[in-house]
Amino acid sequence: MRSPKWLRDEIILCLDLYLNHNGNKIQKNDPKVAELSDTLNKLPIVSNKVEFEKFRNENGVIMKLGNFKQWDPTYIGKGLGGGSKLDEEVFNEFFNQRELLGELAKGIKSLTNNEEISSEIREMDEDEESNDRKEGKVLYKYHRYRERNSKVIEDKKKQFVKENGSLYCENCGFNYSKVYGKIGDGFIEAHHIVPLHKLDGETKTTEKDLILLCANCHRMIHKVDDLDLSKIKIN
Numbered sequence: 509m510r511s512p513k514w515l516r517d518e519i520i521l522c523l524d525l526y527l528n529h530n531g532n533k534i535q536k537n538d539p540k541v542a543e544l545s546d547t548l549n550k551l552p553i554v555s556n557k558v559e560f561e562k563f564r565n566e567n568g569v570i571m572k573l574g575n576f577k578q579w580d581p582t583y584i585g586k587g588l589g590g591g592s593k594l595d596e597e598v599f600n601e602f603f604n605q606r607e608l609l610g611e612l613a614k615g616i617k618s619l620t621n622n623e624e625i626s627s628e629i630r631e632m633d634e635d636e637e638s639n640d641r642k643e644g645k646v647l648y649k650y651h652r653y654r655e656r657n658s659k660v661i662e663d664k665k666k667q668f669v670k671e672n673g674s675l676y677c678e679n680c681g682f683n684y685s686k687v688y689g690k691i692g693d694g695f696i697e698a699h700h701i702v703p704l705h706k707l708d709g710e711t712k713t714t715e716k717d718l719i720l721l722c723a724n725c726h727r728m729i730h731k732v733d734d735l736d737l738s739k740i741k742i743n
């Protein structure tokens with residue numbers, strides 16, 4: 509049975525080992541290989557690992573590191589070949605962005621290793637958007653989780669009403685109460701503007717980290733193909 513295709517989150521973690529932690533020279537008995545295999549098995553995202561007993565074991569990790577060599581201009585030799593189109597894309601994307609790669613990998617690992625957060629993330633469904641997020645699914649799902657579950661959101665809404673008289677979208681001005689009447693009262697969504705790669709599961713959300721958006725604007729901002737949502741200028 510063939511191992512299921514590697515997902516973007518998984519490739520990011522493995523590439524971080526390759527580019528940032530001397531993974532290009534690593535041997536199978538290196539503890540970093542076992543550690544990565546363990547994290548890959550715990551990732552709170554959908555994969556086809558069910559019934560695949562060798563899922564992302566040490567051999568799998570070593571193979572993936574070997575796949576990367578063919579695209580590495582500093583590697584002398586042919587490498588292992590193989591790998592997927594996505595492996596190649598991710599490799600080229602991060603070859604010159606190692607710091608960002610490191611931050612993403614760190615974020616994914618710390619959320620995965622936090623049992624409470626990771627079980628929350630696992631429960632959440634994966635929408636279409638989570639499939640093509642550049643930062644991967646784990647960080648994106650956690651972003652959405654924080655937007656729904658933070659007590660700060662309630663404080664933010666109260667504060668906003670106090671300052672502006674009512675709740676409305678900070679981007680387009682849409683006011684649920686005005687359009688829908690009573691059922692729209694109190695309705696608005698909160699968007700988290702902290703760059704996704706800075707989410708580590710430990711830093712607390714503050715009111716400054718949130719903007720209030722209508723469902724349409726929120727949907728659109730999540731579609732923007734940028735790792736750093738705070739860079740997006742809407743309006």
Ligand SMILES: [Zn+2]
Nearest residue numbers: 677680722725
């Ligand atoms: Zn809006």
Ligand SMILES: [Zn+2]
Nearest residue numbers: 655698699700
């Ligand atoms: Zn959002």
